[in-house]
Amino acid sequence: MNTEQYLIAYNTIVVKEVSRFTRIWIQTVLPPAVSMTLYFIIFGSLIGPRIGKMGGFDYMAFISPGIIMMSIINNSYANVVSSFFGAKYQRHIEEILIAPVPYIIILAGYITGGIVRGLLVGFVVTIVALFFTELHVHNYFIVFAVVFLTAMLFSLAGLLNGIFANRFDDITIIPTFILTPLIYLGGIFYSIELLPQFWQTVSRFNPILYMVNAFRYGMLGVSDINIVTAFIIIILFILALTGLCLFLLNRGIGIKT
Amino acid sequence: MNALEIKNLEKTYANGLHALKGIDLQVDEADFFALLGPNGAGKSTTIGIISSLVNKNSGKISIFGFDLDMHISQVKSCLGIVPQELNFSQFETCQEIVLNQAGYYGIKRHVALKRAEKYLGELGLWDRRHDISRTLSGGLKRRLMIARALINEPRMLILDEPTAGVDVELRRSMWDFLKEINSNGTTILLTTHYLEEAENLCKNIAIIDKGLIIEHTSMRQLLGKLNIETFVLDLEAPVSQLPSIDKFTLRLIDPLTIEADLIKGNTINELFYILTKHNIRVSSMRNKSSRLEELFIRLLNI
Structure with missing residues (x-):
């Protein structure tokens, strides 16, 4: 296959992935908009005014970047893990595996699908947020870079989960018991400066803290952590997960007998 | 190639x-x-x-x-x-x-x-x-x-x-x-x-x-390689007993149906000739199974 044919194959996977989640938008795009609206109502409008300022901003403005980031993380991850596992379960992953598509193209196609869903849901949640607070952008480049890279990272994580998953349980265990706690403890609803020193140190081992804070810096110009460190960590995770996923796909782990 | x-x-x-x-x-x-x-x-x-x-x-x-x-x-x-x-x-x-x-x-x-x-x-x-x-x-x-x-x-x-x-x-x-x-x-x-x-x-x-x-x-x-083929013969009139024939193995399935094993080298005409001599007339015939199926069964000892 030549470059043009690779692009056709990549485009086919992306279109198929995007069609898949847009066809079922009531299950994929609407629920995060509803649940994030509830977050804004409960934490922002009802509890927020009693909390006062955080990081120098109204509580609603402070949590908005984190809530947007949470929806991006959840949806980019969920898209790839459910789609890849579904393809394995229904065995139509074989359609791609028997074709001369390199694994890097398969990976890129699925990851792009995850990024598109993450960004689309992030956009919808941002629109919802505008009904509750004014959003200012401190640095557009940082905002877009962090959003894109975070969606990519969690799409890769979703693919990794999908590769290893053999049962439906396997695609819910990681999001429920690992991803959700990391997100909630990643500084979405609070500044880690509020935590005792020990827990501040523990929090710094949570990669989501860096993404949430980098995004918050892009929006508000404040962050609990160094922005360069955040980008280095995100990129290192992306490289590591890409390498691991490609290694597993090349070995046929989770996709071949 | x-x-x-x-x-x-x-x-x-x-x-x-x-x-x-x-x-x-x-x-x-x-x-x-x-x-x-x-x-x-x-x-x-x-x-x-x-x-x-x-x-x-x-x-x-x-x-x-x-x-x-x-x-x-x-x-x-x-x-x-x-x-x-x-x-x-x-x-x-x-x-x-x-x-x-x-x-x-x-x-x-x-x-x-x-x-x-x-x-x-x-x-x-x-x-x-x-x-x-x-x-x-x-x-x-x-x-x-x-x-x-x-x-x-x-x-x-x-x-x-x-x-x-x-x-x-x-x-x-x-x-x-x-x-x-x-x-x-x-x-x-x-x-x-x-x-x-x-x-x-x-x-x-x-x-x-x-x-x-x-x-x-x-x-x-x-x-x-198939040495024996089995044919199913439908008879014009019922029979109660089959004649003993050296070259062929016959089995009575019901009064109007018999099965005949035909060894390679013997012809179906020969079988018809012998049956007619014993007053048994065949109205139609067919292979019991496909030839490949018979070979398959024998090769695999099923």
Whole structure:
């Protein structure tokens, strides 16, 4: 296959992935908009005014970047893990595996699908947020870079989960018991400066803290952590997960007998 | 040139099942080749390895001269696979399934659309191209998998039990279609449980049992090995007892039906002559089973 044919194959996977989640938008795009609206109502409008300022901003403005980031993380991850596992379960992953598509193209196609869903849901949640607070952008480049890279990272994580998953349980265990706690403890609803020193140190081992804070810096110009460190960590995770996923796909782990 | 050449192929699954014990196989270009064997013999494992869905332990496979380990992309480009199990998305339309497959092979959209029309049309699915695949009947789903496998116009088509669960009419029309594809130069490797199907379609044959090839020859030569054929004879009038005849073994199934074993060298005319002499008149006759089926049973000691 030549470059043009690779692009056709990549485009086919992306279109198929995007069609898949847009066809079922009531299950994929609407629920995060509803649940994030509830977050804004409960934490922002009802509890927020009693909390006062955080990081120098109204509580609603402070949590908005984190809530947007949470929806991006959840949806980019969920898209790839459910789609890849579904393809394995229904065995139509074989359609791609028997074709001369390199694994890097398969990976890129699925990851792009995850990024598109993450960004689309992030956009919808941002629109919802505008009904509750004014959003200012401190640095557009940082905002877009962090959003894109975070969606990519969690799409890769979703693919990794999908590769290893053999049962439906396997695609819910990681999001429920690992991803959700990391997100909630990643500084979405609070500044880690509020935590005792020990827990501040523990929090710094949570990669989501860096993404949430980098995004918050892009929006508000404040962050609990160094922005360069955040980008280095995100990129290192992306490289590591890409390498691991490609290694597993090349070995046929989770996709071949 | 060999379309397919397998040398010393071995596969042991993680559960310890030794599915293939060093098989050798050659399929000529433009051949219609049958790979037969009982359940669990290693047919699907062999096809799985050729289509790179199963990892082999050792051995060499080449397709049209391309080594599977060295030139996997070229090998995949030469192949069209129709698997035993349905393996398309149940939520996509027939046309989407076929066009997506074309996309994975890097085929441009306008070319893919023409081919989709051609193959879906030839397989009687064009009118249902916008139907969601799960709404199709079992036979049409199998046809859809054949159309999908042909979208890259492969030099070799591998069919793993393509007519399983398909009614007689649909099966016969699929035979005609496959014969035509083969006559246009496409090599076909077929596995099937319908031995009549293999006997009708295939020029060459291999029989695999317990991970070993136990027969690899032409269909004509294999059928030539059959020493005894069993015929079912329908009688004009009932009989209560059969005469004892040296050359033939006769069995009375019911007063109007007898079975006769015909050893190679004896003619059916001879049998009719002897029966007529004993006042037994035959109104019609047929083979008890296909000749290949009889051979298959004997080779495998079933």
